[in-house]
Amino acid sequence: MARVLIADDDADIRDLVAFKLVQSGHQVTAVEDGMAALRMVREQPLDLLLLDIRMPGMSGLDVCREVRSAPETASLPVILITARSQEGDIELGFAAGADDYIIKPFSPRELSSRVTAMLTRVDR
Amino acid sequence: MARRLAVTFGLLIALLLLVGAGALITARMADELHDEVVDQLAPVVRENHGLHDQAAHMHRSVRTYLLTGDATERSSYLRSRDEVFATLATVRRHSTDAARRNFTTQERHLRAYVRIADQQAKASPGSQGAIRLTKQAAQPFAAFEAASHRLEEQLNADIERREDRADTILNLSARGIGALMAAGGALALYAAVRTTRALTRPLQSTVSSLYRLASGDHSARAEEEGPEEIRAVARSVNALAEESDRLRTIEQERARLGxxxxxxxxxxxxxxxxxxxxxxxxxxxxxxxxxxxxxxxxxxxxxxxxxxxxxxxxxxxxxxxxxxxxxxxxxxxxxxxxxxxxxxxxxxxxxxxxxxxxxxxxxxxxxxxxxxxxxxxxxxxxxxxxxxxxxxxxxxxxxxxxxxxxxxxxxxxxxxxxxxxxxxxxxxxxxxTALLYKQETRLVEKLRALDKAKSDFLSTVSHELRTPLTSIVGYLELLKDEETGPLTEPQQHMLDVVDRNANRLRALIEDLLTLSRIESGAFSSKKGPVDLCRLVASAADAIRPTAGAASVTVETRLPSRPLVLEADSDQLDRVLMNLLSNAVKFTPEGGKVTVRAEARDGQAVLSVSDTGMGIPTDEQKKLFQRFFRASNATDAAIPGTGLGLTIVHTIVTNHGGEIHVNSEEGRGTTFTALLPIADANGAAP
Structure with a gap:
């Protein structure tokens, strides 16, 4: 059972992701902005981060950079959720240290598969 | 100057006339004196000489008669006596006034002698009376001879005097003419010197000034000297030079200012x-x-x-x-x-x-x-x-x-x-120009701002639409996967409708974004060599599952050699996918879609043909307009955004190509795109 953190300012999407991942057997924590996400990352052990890029205050990219810059969290898997499919955004995401990305609107099934695949890869 | 010259020349002419007249008059005077000598005095001398000879002959004849008594001598005497009186008359007539007194004395003595001689002629030769008469006659005859001699001397003196006078006149005349000629010469010389001084020197000065002016020495000025006429010429030359200076100054100023x-x-x-x-x-x-x-x-x-x-x-x-x-x-x-x-x-x-x-x-x-x-x-x-x-x-x-x-x-x-x-x-x-440029710059800035606003708007809208769409699609999937419990048949059907429309909405958003990005030229920097054949083959492979599900076959007809274009491969792929998905979508079961690519006339010709429902002829023109959908497609409720062909058209145009449609309703449609082929260096022409 993996510990997954979802950060998204849209409550409906937070609930959707949480529902699907719980269904898939993960332990999910949901927060609504980047600052809260970063606090969680520092306070409790996590196995994977799901970060919406566009959030008020601190963006998902900022959170990702912070996570990568701290040695204790540098290896934490990060999947970005973006509403923009332009390559520029995706490149920015990888540059910030993300491991994968998923574009809105996404299928919950696909999200779950990607999370599972990412966790499996980390375990190996 | 002209007056002085006229006076000088007048004087010269007057002098010449004077010399001529003088010469004429003196010659005339000398001539008259000469005439007097020749015509008057010389004959009188000659006649007087003759008178003397005749008187002597008469004297001799009467004495010989008295001595000899020869009657012929007496006759000779009488003849000579007549001749003497005749000559005497002539001499008297010709005698000059000055000689008249001597002539009268001579005549008186002659007449006195003749009175005695006449008695002798009557006297008997050898008689006492004859001898007395002969003695008596000797004294008047000697007196006659002396008077005749004196008369001759006087006449000769007269002749000599006249000749002397003529000589004197000629002499004086020659001297006078000489003096006048000398004066004339001096005058002419004076005039020449004066003329030379007055005309030549000032003229030379003026001419040299003109020459200097002509050869570029603009400071040269003629000296205003000499007679008035020459001064006037010099003044005119100087005035011309001043005017020329003025014009040159203006010209220099014009050149400088220009x-x-x-x-x-x-x-x-x-x-x-x-x-x-x-x-x-x-x-x-x-x-x-x-x-x-x-x-x-x-x-x-x-x-x-x-x-x-x-x-x-x-x-x-x-x-x-x-x-x-x-x-x-x-x-x-x-x-x-x-x-x-x-x-x-x-x-x-x-x-x-x-x-x-x-x-x-x-x-x-x-x-x-x-x-x-x-x-x-x-x-x-x-x-x-x-x-x-x-x-x-x-x-x-x-x-x-x-x-x-x-x-x-x-x-x-x-x-x-x-x-x-x-x-x-x-x-x-x-x-x-600057004002126009300013206006234009403002306009361009405005347009840029508008364009950016449009892009921002589209980006924002797409994000804002995608987020709710994520919830819709996500929860729909959970429902359809029956993760929240089993669904009834009608519920299943309703969720299918929601699902279809959510997908349509997503396609619309994607197409809008794509179109916006393509129109703003965001991808134009990504061009590179692309093999159209490989692109067509992979696009056909990608569409085959969908086509297969609809029982439509997809065929490709490609050349054996690669067909290289200088293009954005992602965009060309989108062109192919849009055309192919349209073809499959509008083709009924059992139909066929054929994709051809070939090089023709230096261009790549890409065509996608189907055996589908076709497009009404009157609507073909509007086909590439955004949001336009063919009436038969909407009638048949075939889903679509109306943006796919607009995207195709924009991409092809951006690649320097063109696209045409050839369609017949109920029989099928062919889209043909003409694209430039990359040259040997791999660059687009």
């Missing part, structure tokens, strides 16, 4: 910014024309006044914007001035201002004179000479260039006015 004007013109043309153009015009024209003050006045939109936009003064250069040394001018004055098209110049402004109206000034300034504030400004600046040139392009003035000088010693000249007009014309064009 050079300055061209330099200023080039500086003005280099500027595109209105403010910089104004700076350059004001300072350039002010400096170039050596004004003390220069202002550029500009019309303003919807304003009845024309204000100073730039001020420059010789001492301070460009003045700060807030300084307005001269007040605004009514637009009608500038408009009237511009309509005239020529400069207005006044070189004695203070005097003109004292008189009230300004003659020749445009508009109300000419009729009513300058307003009080303008007079005050002119006085404050100390303006004496002003030159105002209208500036503009087309029908309406843009403003005016105002140039002022404060000293009376340097009035505005015709060449400066001419140059100022030409500079102002250049300034007008430059200003016009």
């Amino acid at each position: 050079k300055t004007a061209r330099a200023v013109g080039v500086r003005i043309r280099e500027r595109l910014d209105v403010e910089q153009v104004l700076d350059t015009v004001c300072a350039g024209i002010g400096e170039g024309l050596q004004a003390d003050h220069a202002f550029v006045l500009l019309t303003e939109k919807d304003s009845p006044l024309v204000r100073v936009a730039r001020a420059w003064s010789a001492g301070r250069g460009l003045l700060p914007a807030q300084e307005q040394p001269i007040p605004p001018v009514p637009l009608e004055v500038v408009r009237e001035h511009y309509r005239r098209g020529t400069a207005w110049c006044h070189n004695d402004l203070p005097a003109a201002l004292a008189e009230g109206p300004l003659p020749g000034a445009p508009g109300s300034f000419g009729k009513g004179g300058l307003p009080q504030d303008a007079r005050a400004a002119a006085e404050t600046l100390g303006l004496v000479g002003v030159l105002v040139v209208p500036v503009g392009v087309g029908d309406e003035p843009l403003g005016a260039v105002f140039l002022g000088r404060t000293g009376p010693e340097h009035p505005w000249g015709p060449v400066e006015i001419e140059i100022a007009e030409s500079m102002a014309a250049g300034a007008g064009r430059a200003l016009h």
Whole structure:
């Protein structure tokens, strides 16, 4: 059972992701902005981060950079959720240290598969 | 000079005439004396000589008769006696007045002798009486002979005297003529020297001045000397030289100012910014024309006044914007001035201002004179000479260039006015261009801002739409996957409808974003060599599952060699996918879609044909317009955004190609795209 953190300012999407991942057997924590996400990352052990890029205050990219810059969290898997499919955004995401990305609107099934695949890869 | 020459030559002619007349008269006098000698005196001498001989013969004859008594001698005597009296008459007749006394004495003695001789002739030869008579006769005959001798001497003396006189006359005449000739010669020499001095030297001086002038020595001047006529010529030559100097000075000034004007013109043309153009015009024209003050006045939109936009003064250069040394001018004055098209110049402004109206000034300034504030400004600046040139392009003035000088010693000249007009014309064009450029720049900035707003809007909208769409699609999937419990048949059907429309919405958003990105040229930098054949093959492979599900076969007909284009492979892929998905979508079961690619006439020809429902002919033209959908497609409720072909058209056009449609309703459609082939270096032509 993996510990997954979802950060998204849209409550409906937070609930959707949480529902699907719980269904898939993960332990999910949901927060609504980047600052809260970063606090969680520092306070409790996590196995994977799901970060919406566009959030008020601190963006998902900022959170990702912070996570990568701290040695204790540098290896934490990060999947970005973006509403923009332009390559520029995706490149920015990888540059910030993300491991994968998923574009809105996404299928919950696909999200779950990607999370599972990412966790499996980390375990190996 | 001419009078003096005339007098001299008159004198010379008079002298010649005098010499001629003198010579004539003396010759005549000498001739007359000679004639007297030859015609008068010489015959008298000869006759007198004859008279003497005849008298001697008579004397001899009568004495011989008395001695011999020879009667013939007596006859001889009588004959000689008649001859003597005849000759005597002749001699008396020819005798000169001076000789008359001696002649009368001679005649008296002769007659006295003849009276005795006549008695002798009557006397008997040898008689006492005869002897007495012979003795008596000897004394009167001797007296006759002495008188005759004296007469002859006197006549010879007369002849000699006349000849002496003739000699004297000729002598004197020769001397006189000689003297006169000498005088004439001297006079002629004098005249020649005078003429040479008076004419030749001043003429030579004038000619040498002309020569120097002609050979470029512009300082050469003829000396005004010699007679009046020559002085007049020298004066004319000098006047011509002065005029030539004046014209050359004007020409030099024109050339100098023209050079300055061209330099200023080039500086003005280099500027595109209105403010910089104004700076350059004001300072350039002010400096170039050596004004003390220069202002550029500009019309303003919807304003009845024309204000100073730039001020420059010789001492301070460009003045700060807030300084307005001269007040605004009514637009009608500038408009009237511009309509005239020529400069207005006044070189004695203070005097003109004292008189009230300004003659020749445009508009109300000419009729009513300058307003009080303008007079005050002119006085404050100390303006004496002003030159105002209208500036503009087309029908309406843009403003005016105002140039002022404060000293009376340097009035505005015709060449400066001419140059100022030409500079102002250049300034007008430059200003016009700069204003247009400014407008255009503003327009471009506005359009850029609009374009950015559009992009931002689309980006925002797409994000804002995607987020709710994520919830819709996500929860729908959970429902359809029955993760929240089993669904009834009608519920399943309803969720299918929601799902279809959610997908349509997503496609619409994707197409809108794609179109927006393509139109903004965001992908144009990603071009590279692309093999169209490989692209077609992979697109066909990608569409085959969908086609297979709809029982439509997809065929490709490709050349064996690669067909390389210089293109954006992602965009070309989108073109292929859009055309292929359309073809599959509009083709009924059992139909066929054929994709061909070939090189023809240096172009790549890509065609996608289907055996589908086709497009009504009258709608084919609108096919590439955004959101347009064929009526038969909407009638058949075939989903679509109406953006796919617009995207195809935009991409093909962006790649320098063109796309055509050929379709027949109910039989099928063929889209043909023509794209440029990359040349040997792999670059697009």
